[in-house]
Amino acid sequence: MSRDAELLALLEAERERQVDFLQRFARIDTANPPGDTRQAADLFRAFLDKEGIAHRTEAPKADNPNIIAGFEGGKGPGRHLVLNGHLDVFPVGDRAAWQRDPRSGDIADGRLHGRGTVDMKCGTTALLFAFACLHRLREELSGRVTLTVVSDEETGGKWGTAWLLENCASEVTGECVLNSEPSGLATVRFGEKCMLWLRFTIAVKGGHSAYPHTGGSANKVAAALIQDLLAIEKMVPDEPGTVRTTLDRPEVRAAAELSLGAGAAEVMRRVSVNVGTIQGGVKINMLPPQCVLEVDFRLPVGISRAAVLARVAEIAARHPGTRFEELLPGGPEANVSDPTHEMMGHLLRRAGALAGALLASPPQPIVSLGGTDTRFWRAKGVPAFVYGCSPAGMGGVDESVSLAEFHHVMKVHALAAWDYLTSARS
Ligand SMILES: [Zn+2]
Numbered sequence: 001m002s003r004d005a006e007l008l009a010l011l012e013a014e015r016e017r018q019v020d021f022l023q024r025f026a027r028i029d030t031a032n033p034p035g036d037t038r039q040a041a042d043l044f045r046a047f048l049d050k051e052g053i054a055h056r057t058e059a060p061k062a063d064n065p066n067i068i069a070g071f072e073g074g075k076g077p078g079r080h081l082v083l084n085g086h087l088d089v090f091p092v093g094d095r096a097a098w099q100r101d102p103r104s105g106d107i108a109d110g111r112l113h114g115r116g117t118v119d120m121k122c123g124t125t126a127l128l129f130a131f132a133c134l135h136r137l138r139e140e141l142s143g144r145v146t147l148t149v150v151s152d153e154e155t156g157g158k159w160g161t162a163w164l165l166e167n168c169a170s171e172v173t174g175e176c177v178l179n180s181e182p183s184g185l186a187t188v189r190f191g192e193k194c195m196l197w198l199r200f201t202i203a204v205k206g207g208h209s210a211y212p213h214t215g216g217s218a219n220k221v222a223a224a225l226i227q228d229l230l231a232i233e234k235m236v237p238d239e240p241g242t243v244r245t246t247l248d249r250p251e252v253r254a255a256a257e258l259s260l261g262a263g264a265a266e267v268m269r270r271v272s273v274n275v276g277t278i279q280g281g282v283k284i285n286m287l288p289p290q291c292v293l294e295v296d297f298r299l300p301v302g303i304s305r306a307a308v309l310a311r312v313a314e315i316a317a318r319h320p321g322t323r324f325e326e327l328l329p330g331g332p333e334a335n336v337s338d339p340t341h342e343m344m345g346h347l348l349r350r351a352g353a354l355a356g357a358l359l360a361s362p363p364q365p366i367v368s369l370g371g372t373d374t375r376f377w378r379a380k381g382v383p384a385f386v387y388g389c390s391p392a393g394m395g396g397v398d399e400s401v402s403l404a405e406f407h408h409v410m411k412v413h414a415l416a417a418w419d420y421l422t423s424a425r426s
Pocket residue numbers: 086119120153181182
């Protein structure tokens with residue numbers, strides 16, 4: 001048996017243990033807010049202890065522990081691969097709307113139920129088992145593998161991944177990162193769009209609506225402002241060459257649409273503008289003196305926050321009484337890793353070969369519409385890639401994950417890591 005087949009056999013032999021772990025994880029409340037992940041961290045630490053893998057905990061906030069586990073390969077120095085998943089999940093929301101207890105961990109029709117099973121208890125568990133199997137075969141590997149299991153992802157990562165990269169950089173930065181956030185089996189994500197939130201306040205004189213000539217209407221200004229802001233969607237991104245040629249490929253566009261819905265291939269590469277709230281006016285027969293808009297801009301790779309802010313400033317200046325402020329100042333830019341990086345090749349090849357009936361055509365590299373902790377590594381120039389289960393049902397009522405996808409994602413990460421740590425040393 002080849003050594004990578006041995007790795008697969010090890011994972012296959014533990015299916016029951018894997019499902020049992022995921023079930024127990026699903027039954028622990030890690031909803032964020034409040035984001036208390038201590039009990040879940042205990043579950044992970046007990047597993048690592050049993051496997052004899054060294055680990056330690058960094059908890060800048062006592063109820064937000066982060067686990068760092070790692071080992072050296074037996075074949076001497078080489079590359080440093082980092083695996084990253086999070087413990088915290090979305091809140092349950094309207095409990096009455098759920099058919100089952102949101103922490104049931106029930107298994108029915110090949111799916112395991114519970115809040116956070118998709119995002120990302122499935123993925124974090126998959127990485128844990130992939131990591132443990134690599135550890136058992138560590139004599140065959142060169143370099144180093146580090147597993148980071150973090151808290152605080154759902155509320156920005158300040159006490160989780162961002163904190164680790166800031167305070168434990170030599171341990172967790174690595175040279176390449178694998179993450180298993182839900183992506184859908186048809187795509188491997190090598191970048192993500194940026195989120196820019198702005199609040200516009202329009203203040204004018206107002207007055208009585210029978211006398212429109214005596215004072216302006218903030219709502220009327222808002223209507224014109226919105227039309228101008230929507231034109232920002234037409235900005236053309238300056239994508240790096242490899243990103244452009246990758247995303248231009250018809251099979252990549254098709255995979256993006258399959259994974260994210262019709263229209264996604266276009267949205268992935270342009271600014272989207274959502275006027276999320278409009279609040280203006282007091283009474284039907286009064287000229288509104290104030291209108292407040294909150295607008296969510298999502299920027300693609302190749303358009304900077306500064307470029308959009310400059311366009312917005314230009315537009316705002318044309319509309320009387322309009323000012324704006326940034327709601328999340330200093331947020332990350334759209335970020336990207338090289339889609340032709342060696343790791344992308346490993347992930348695509350292994351995912352395609354292992355998918356069987358789960359996938360009709362080979363997976364393709366795309367840019368994510370939402371954000372993950374991989375952005376913190378990309379900001380440091382470390383290539384980072386995301387491959388996980390289908391995002392369908394993520395954060396919704398009756399969230400559940402396919403166990404077939406759970407096992408598939410685990411194997412793909414284990415084998416891609418294997419390929420990376422057994423190929424030519426850097
Ligand atoms: Zn997530």
